[in-house]
Amino acid sequence: MGIIKSASGNSAWRGLDYYKQNKVISYKKLNDNEYTGKVKGSNNVEYDVIMNIEHPRSSKCNCPHAKDRKVICKHIVALYFTIFPKEAKKFEEDAEKAMLEYEEYQEQLYDNVEKQIYSMSQGELQEALLDVLNIAPEWVYEKFVRDYVER
Numbered sequence: 001m002g003i004i005k006s007a008s009g010n011s012a013w014r015g016l017d018y019y020k021q022n023k024v025i026s027y028k029k030l031n032d033n034e035y036t037g038k039v040k041g042s043n044n045v046e047y048d049v050i051m052n053i054e055h056p057r058s059s060k061c062n063c064p065h066a067k068d069r070k071v072i073c074k075h076i077v078a079l080y081f082t083i084f085p086k087e088a089k090k091f092e093e094d095a096e097k098a099m100l101e102y103e104e105y106q107e108q109l110y111d112n113v114e115k116q117i118y119s120m121s122q123g124e125l126q127e128a129l130l131d132v133l134n135i136a137p138e139w140v141y142e143k144f145v146r147d148y149v150e151r
Ligand SMILES: [Zn+2]
Pocket: 047, 061, 062, 063, 064, 065, 066, 073, 074, 075, 076
């Protein structure tokens, strides 16, 4: 939803932590779109948050990070997840799903690389190896020298 999409990844994850640590002290619904709340920051300072779920960028927090700026800080995110706990669950599930998809993609990619290597001719492989060694980081080049040139 709007608030989370408007927040940076860092603010979203830290806001989730704040929500789980029950850092939201109190909140009140102002109208259909706006909520106000008090959120405990580090050093136990209390910050005042006004959150607008219809227009996320009109949300406000008086912490140093968000004061006088149109940013969604972790305190706004913590308030959002406290009022809408299902969204916190969804946020975590989506992140988990994205990670599994990424891992699956990496495995698939590795399989494809292996298949490609076994399908290449000696000449193609020699050319490819020279290509890669030309731009490889020094340690890769040195490993090749150690393992195949100076042995
Ligand atoms: Zn804040």
